[in-house]
Amino acid sequence: MAKSTAKKTKLSKKEYESRVPRLREQLIELQVQLKSANFPVLLVIAGVEATGKGEVINTLNGWMDPRGLEVFAFHPPTDEERERPAMWRYWRCLTPRGRLGVYTGSWYTEALREASIPRSDPKKFQQAMKRIEHFEHLLVADGALVVKCWLHLSKAEQGARIKKLSGNPRTAWRVSQSDWQSHRAYSRINGLGRTLRRTTNRTGARWNLINAADERARNIAVSETLLQAFNGHAQKLKQQPRPQRSKAITPVKPAGLKKLAALPLDQHLSASAYEIKRDKWLGKLNELVRRAEQQRQSIVFVFEGWDAAGKGGAIRRLTSAIDARDCRVIPVAKPTDEERAYHYLWRFWRHVPRDGMVTIYDRSWYGRVLVERLEGFASDGEWRRAYTELNDFEQQLTDHGTIVVKFWLQISKAEQLRRFHHREETEYKKHKINEEDWRNRRKWHQYEIAVGDMLMLTGRPQAPWHLISAENKRYARLQVLKLSCHQIETALAEAQI
Amino acid sequence: MAKSTAKKTKLSKKEYESRVPRLREQLIELQVQLKSANFPVLLVIAGVEATGKGEVINTLNGWMDPRGLEVFAFHPPTDEERERPAMWRYWRCLTPRGRLGVYTGSWYTEALREASIPRSDPKKFQQAMKRIEHFEHLLVADGALVVKCWLHLSKAEQGARIKKLSGNPRTAWRVSQSDWQSHRAYSRINGLGRTLRRTTNRTGARWNLINAADERARNIAVSETLLQAFNGHAQKLKQQPRPQRSKAITPVKPAGLKKLAALPLDQHLSASAYEIKRDKWLGKLNELVRRAEQQRQSIVFVFEGWDAAGKGGAIRRLTSAIDARDCRVIPVAKPTDEERAYHYLWRFWRHVPRDGMVTIYDRSWYGRVLVERLEGFASDGEWRRAYTELNDFEQQLTDHGTIVVKFWLQISKAEQLRRFHHREETEYKKHKINEEDWRNRRKWHQYEIAVGDMLMLTGRPQAPWHLISAENKRYARLQVLKLSCHQIETALAEAQI
Numbered sequence: 003m004a005k006s007t008a009k010k011t012k013l014s015k016k017e018y019e020s021r022v023p024r025l026r027e028q029l030i031e032l033q034v035q036l037k038s039a040n041f042p043v044l045l046v047i048a049g050v051e052a053t054g055k056g057e058v059i060n061t062l063n064g065w066m067d068p069r070g071l072e073v074f075a076f077h078p079p080t081d082e083e084r085e086r087p088a089m090w091r092y093w094r095c096l097t098p099r100g101r102l103g104v105y106t107g108s109w110y111t112e113a114l115r116e117a118s119i120p121r122s123d124p125k126k127f128q129q130a131m132k133r134i135e136h137f138e139h140l141l142v143a144d145g146a147l148v149v150k151c152w153l154h155l156s157k158a159e160q161g162a163r164i165k166k167l168s169g170n171p172r173t174a175w176r177v178s179q180s181d182w183q184s185h186r187a188y189s190r191i192n193g194l195g196r197t198l199r200r201t202t203n204r205t206g207a208r209w210n211l212i213n214a215a216d217e218r219a220r221n222i223a224v225s226e227t228l229l230q231a232f233n234g235h236a237q238k239l240k241q242q243p244r245p246q247r248s249k250a251i252t253p254v255k256p257a258g259l260k261k262l263a264a265l266p267l268d269q270h271l272s273a274s275a276y277e278i279k280r281d282k283w284l285g286k287l288n289e290l291v292r293r294a295e296q297q298r299q300s301i302v303f304v305f306e307g308w309d310a311a312g313k314g315g316a317i318r319r320l321t322s323a324i325d326a327r328d329c330r331v332i333p334v335a336k337p338t339d340e341e342r343a344y345h346y347l348w349r350f351w352r353h354v355p356r357d358g359m360v361t362i363y364d365r366s367w368y369g370r371v372l373v374e375r376l377e378g379f380a381s382d383g384e385w386r387r388a389y390t391e392l393n394d395f396e397q398q399l400t401d402h403g404t405i406v407v408k409f410w411l412q413i414s415k416a417e418q419l420r421r422f423h424h425r426e427e428t429e430y431k432k433h434k435i436n437e438e439d440w441r442n443r444r445k446w447h448q449y450e451i452a453v454g455d456m457l458m459l460t461g462r463p464q465a466p467w468h469l470i471s472a473e474n475k476r477y478a479r480l481q482v483l484k485l486s487c488h489q490i491e492t493a494l495a496e497a498q499i
Numbered sequence: 500m501a502k503s504t505a506k507k508t509k510l511s512k513k514e515y516e517s518r519v520p521r522l523r524e525q526l527i528e529l530q531v532q533l534k535s536a537n538f539p540v541l542l543v544i545a546g547v548e549a550t551g552k553g554e555v556i557n558t559l560n561g562w563m564d565p566r567g568l569e570v571f572a573f574h575p576p577t578d579e580e581r582e583r584p585a586m587w588r589y590w591r592c593l594t595p596r597g598r599l600g601v602y603t604g605s606w607y608t609e610a611l612r613e614a615s616i617p618r619s620d621p622k623k624f625q626q627a628m629k630r631i632e633h634f635e636h637l638l639v640a641d642g643a644l645v646v647k648c649w650l651h652l653s654k655a656e657q658g659a660r661i662k663k664l665s666g667n668p669r670t671a672w673r674v675s676q677s678d679w680q681s682h683r684a685y686s687r688i689n690g691l692g693r694t695l696r697r698t699t700n701r702t703g704a705r706w707n708l709i710n711a712a713d714e715r716a717r718n719i720a721v722s723e724t725l726l727q728a729f730n731g732h733a734q735k736l737k738q739q740p741r742p743q744r745s746k747a748i749t750p751v752k753p754a755g756l757k758k759l760a761a762l763p764l765d766q767h768l769s770a771s772a773y774e775i776k777r778d779k780w781l782g783k784l785n786e787l788v789r790r791a792e793q794q795r796q797s798i799v800f801v802f803e804g805w806d807a808a809g810k811g812g813a814i815r816r817l818t819s820a821i822d823a824r825d826c827r828v829i830p831v832a833k834p835t836d837e838e839r840a841y842h843y844l845w846r847f848w849r850h851v852p853r854d855g856m857v858t859i860y861d862r863s864w865y866g867r868v869l870v871e872r873l874e875g876f877a878s879d880g881e882w883r884r885a886y887t888e889l890n891d892f893e894q895q896l897t898d899h900g901t902i903v904v905k906f907w908l909q910i911s912k913a914e915q916l917r918r919f920h921h922r923e924e925t926e927y928k929k930h931k932i933n934e935e936d937w938r939n940r941r942k943w944h945q946y947e948i949a950v951g952d953m954l955m956l957t958g959r960p961q962a963p964w965h966l967i968s969a970e971n972k973r974y975a976r977l978q979v980l981k982l983s984c985h986q987i988e989t990a991l992a993e994a995q996i
Contacts, residue, residue, distance in 0.1 A: 027927055034930045056822060064819040067811060068828040069861055075824030082577050106824055172782075175789070285669075292672065314564060322561040325553060327572030327603055331565040340837045364566055430524055433531045 013218040025225050026065045032232050033070040033102065039236070041145040042097040045228055046108045049153030050191055051184040052163045053214035055106050056176075058153070061221045062104065072097065076107040085298075085357040087402040088130075089137055093351040097146075098343035109134050110198060118184070118191050127194070131201045136394050142206035143387060144345050147235040150207060151224050152199055153214040157188040245381030251448040254386075258454025265412055267473040276476040283483035284323040290490045291324050291360065299497060300355040300404045301490065303362040306372070306456075307411025308449075309439045310421040311472045316411065316482045317362055323483075324360055334365040346370060347395055354399065367392055368460070372452050376445060389459040396465045405493040406465040407486050410457065411472040415446050464493075508710045515715040522722050523562045529729050530567040530599065536733070538642040539594040542725055543605045546650030547688055548681040549660045550711035552603050553673075555650070558718045559601065559725075569594065573604040582795075582854040584899040585627075586634055590848040594643075595840035606631050607695060615681070615688050624691070628698045633891055639703030640884060641842050644732040647704060648721050649696055650711040654685040742878030748945040751883075755951025762909055764970040773973040777816070780980035784820040787987045788857065792825060796994060797852040797901045798987065800859040803869070803953075804908025805946075806936045807918040808969045813908065813979045814859055820980075821857055831862040843867060844892055851896065864889055865957070869949050873942060886956040893962040902990040903962040904983050907954065908969040912943050961990075 036043060047055045059073055074095045083091040089109070097103030113130035116122055138148050155163065164181050167173045184191060199209040210227045214220045253259055294301055303320065305313045321329060332353050341349040347367060355361040370388040374380035380388065396406050413421075422443070425435040442449065461467040468485045472478035533540060542559075544552045556570055571592045580588040586606070594600030610627035613619055635645050652660065661678050664670045681688060696706040707724045711717045750756055791798055800817065802810045818826060829850050838846040844864060852858040867885040871877040877885065893903050910918075919940070922932040939946065958964040965982045969975035 030927055034927070037930070056824060059823045060819065063823040064815060068815055068818050068859075069811065069830040072827065073823040080577065080579050082579055104823070314566065318561060318565055321565050322557065326556045326560040326570040326601070327553060330569065333566040338835070338837045340835045362565075430527055430531065433534070 011213050011219055012216045018218040028229050029066045033067050037100055040099050041147060042099050043102045043147045044097055045104045046150040047106045048110050050155055051181050052160050053153035053155050054217060055153060058221060058224050059104055059106055071102045073104045086354055087398045089133060089398060090354055093348060096344055096348055114194060117194050118187055135202050138207040140391055148207040149228055149231045150209050151212050151227055152209050153212050155214050159215050160185055245383060247378040247381050251451050253451045254455045255458035258458035259451055262450060262454050265469055265471055267414055267471050269471055269474050269477040271474055271476045279480055283487060286487050287323040287483055290487055293494055295358040298357040300357055301360045302399060302404055302406045304366045304408040305364050306368050308413050308418055309442055310418050311411035311413045312475050312478055313364055313411055315475060316479050317364055319479045329360040331362045331364060334363060368456055371456050375452050376448050392460050393462060400464040405490055407489050409468045409470050409482060411470050413472050417473050508716055509713045510715040525726050526563045530564050533599060534597055537596055538644060539596050540599045540644045541594055542601045543647040544603045545607050547652055548678050549657050550650035550652050551714060552650060555718060555721050556601055556603055568599045570601045583851055584895045586895060587851055590845060593841055593845055611691060614691050615684055632699050635704040637888055645704040646725055646728045647706045648709050648724055649706050650709050652711050656712050657682055742880060744875040744878050748948050750948045751952045752955035755955035756948055759947060759951050762966055762968055764911055764968050766968055766971050766974040768971055768973045776977055780984060781820040783984050784980055787984055788821050790991055792855040795854040797854055798857045799896060799901055799903045801863045801905040802861050803865050805910050805915055806939055807915055808908035808910045809972050809975055810861055810908055812972060813976050814861055816976045826857040828859045828861060831860060865953055868953050872949050873945055889957050890959060897961040902987055904986050906965045906967050906979060908967050910969050914970050
């Protein structure tokens with residue numbers, strides 16, 4: 003179970019004052035080291051009411067350099083937050099590498115508050131814990147240090163503390179009706195806390211149980227917990243072997259490669275037949291997107307495919323059926339330096355649509371298992387675990403009611419060459435081709451392997467891959483429209499049940 | 500008045516289809532050119548109801564590459580937006596350099612909607628127009644191209660169009676009760692539109708009046724307006740002389756330099772006297788900040804001062820009186836590449852606090868008239884007009900009810916040297932000093948001139964500069980606390996009247 007700090011539970015003022023200066027130096031030293039470190043530190047301060055979570059944070063804020071530290075407090079979710087998957091608001095407040103984020107009213111608070119209401123559904127609490135576990139695991143795997151402190155008081159100590167606070171005119175304002183309520187529900191909340199700590203106590207994100215009965219000892223204990231964790235983490239990183247980046251690309255799931263190769267690419271479609279069908283499906287799509295808006299369901303489209311496979315054209319046809327005011331196209335290229343300072347999923351979470359809106363990602367998070375895998379930007383460990391991370395990300399979207407429609411646009415190597423030449427020869431298309439495209443082309447077979455693995459490992463029933471034969475552009479565009487309609491229609495109907 | 504496009508008002512289908520391909524090529528060409536341009540394009544589509552603003556945008560979206568274009572539609576303000584100055588939501592949706600932003604339901608819509616309510620206060624409309632004029636002027640001065648189209652229909656044409664839309668089952672959903680309401684109020688709204696166009700028709704952000712009676716002619720007219728404006732803008736930029744960056748730093752307002760020199764720096768304060776007073780003022784500040792929170796007023800602190808003047812220490816004392824959960828410290832260093840893609844004020848607008856919250860800027864927007872002026876990062880024109888821009892920014896904050904507290908921490912050149920040496924000699928302070936600090940120090944006199952000008956040109960009664968004598972750290976910290984209390988107390992009392 004959670005690590006319990008065997009610190010002294012009572013500290014005289016004299017002893018406290020003699021220890022603080024050294025502690026402050028160490029904390030400042032931590033900040034200096036962190037500045038040039040390649041990981042973020044997330045300090046979570048949780049616990050029962052009246053344990054002084056706010057005071058601990060204010061103390062730390064006073065001891066450390068407030069410029070290198072950010073405090074995140076979560077007030078009730080705003081409407082912008084409520085209209086997105088539950089974890090969106092925490093992704094929004096993530097700490098970038100090299101900085102310290104202190105979280106009070108963290109991702110635990112909302113779940114705990116809901117669960118402490120009598121007769122609330124225990125399954126919802128379990129789900130929330132699962133989500134949090136995934137979230138922290140994701141951060142830890144990326145190198146983040148997550149330090150979690152649970153401030154503890156016995157029921158009697160809590161009662162005495164609330165009474166003391168109410169009695170003093172300088173602190174009485176801090177005591178609200180809900181403190182007394184939560185005092186009366188002590189045993190229930192304390193039990194929930196135990197369950198919470200047990201289910202989310204994983205390597206790299208361990209709980210530290212801290213006795214909050216003595217304020218001085220509590221402040222020291224939190225600081226020392228942070229220092230120990232930081233030093234341990236820095237030490238561990240130093241000893242870690244360099245992440246492996248294997249040169250050879252071998253399939254994880256060879257069936258994917260076969261599936262890709264088996265796709266027939268010889269479809270034909272006359273211009274006139276195309277136009278009639280296109281208009282029919284555009285009308286249909288327009289109606290479905292409006293229905294989704296009325297049902298307050300958002301839609302996420304993902305377009306992946308070979309260079310010159312026609313992603314842009316397909317997106318242009320798609321958007322022509324959607325009210326541009328409700329729709330955003332996010333072209334995904336190299337991350338900005340701000341984006342690079344965060345977990346790789348952060349820049350996709352940023353653009354997750356509000357309920358009823360549409361986001362089209364032109365290339366996407368799948369870059370992690372495609373270009374990043376092939377170019378060695380992601381280590382073997384990183385791209386291998388990404389399949390699970392990407393599935394989990396999309397699961398969060400679909401759990402929230404978002405419809406996730408994914409396309410892979412497939413063309414032959416010969417067709418790509420034709421299109422590259424055509425681009426080079428056409429004045430207004432020249433900008434669409436560069437040295438990188440040629441470089442990627444030389445790695446065609448390696449990409450094929452990565453694509454195959456992606457198709458096999460990240461297609462779930464709620465977020466399936468649509469493999470599009472894109473040799474014939476008209477056929478491909480029509481397929482995109484048709485399959486979008488089918489999937490959206492089914493998802494809307496299911497949501498109504 | 501607004502430029503009226505003398506385009507043909509009726510276009511046959513045949514003529515339309517013969518013109519579209521060339522137009523599309525030109526629009527794509529515009530996007531290619533824009534990619535490498537150093538300015539953003541903001542296309543505003545406004546006008547009376549039922550002129551087809553949405554259709555125009557969908558058409559453009561279909562004609563252009565949707566990856567290089569972003570559509571911004573403003574739905575009713577979210578709570579996060581309502582709790583900040585009125586223009587915050589538009590800053591949030593600004594277009595970065597090299598991209599095209601299409602705005603429907605732009606900054607005009609909300610003002611127009613409010614003003615069209617019978618018996619609304621005409622002064623509020625004038626204020627809104629003033630704010631918009633400032634906003635657009637700011638963008639234009641920074642090089643942005645703002646193209647504004649007002650789609651026009653006569654009352655009879657509007658009525659016919661609404662009727663036609665309601666009659667067709669495929670478009671009937673687009674007609675709402677408010678369309679008919681707005682039709683009945685046609686003459687009022689049309690008049691408001693006239694006033695709006697007249698008051699916000701400035702160089703670089705001209706209105707283009709477009710007849711929307713014929714849909715095809717309307718689509719062509721908007722596209723051509725955009726193309727002409729873009730080509731004209733690109734041409735103008737080419738012919739513009741290189742912005743001047745004068746080497747010599749001479750005061751704009753010499754009185755500022757005298758004021759700075761006249762500040763006595765010889766205060767003394769014993770450690771014990773300091774501690775008693777400090778605790779008194781900390782208590783007072785804590786109470787005032789809580790009162791501000793109850794009154795839903797936010798507070799912005801600005802700390803400027805010489806390197807090693809003690810900004811960090813003063814901020815640390817200040818934050819010790821504020822609940823860390825309601826307070827953010829924003830250390831301002833070099834802008835990130837994302838920030839650089841926007842107007843220089845964008846990165847400060849991002850962090851403007853919600854009602855009841857506190858933001859402390861450690862260095863600030865005044866960098867524009869200090870380091871950027873001295874190092875030539877801003878041209879003469881840029882830093883000269885910045886005084887007005889900064890005043891206007893703060894005015895928007897104070898108009899919203901935000902309390903803006905600004906400090907300049909002043910030390911002597913000799914004291915700075917002592918502190919630099921001390922930093923170099925102290926292990927845990929070494930990280931606080933680098934080559935840049937020494938470089939800045941060599942430009943001490945030039946900085947003095949810039950600081951003097953800043954103090955003279957950007958102190959307004961609602962956002963005054965507090966000039967702090969910081970030679971004695973204790974004295975300085977106390978002054979910061981005391982003056983913060985005074986200003987916040989006064990502002991809170993005034994807001995109650």
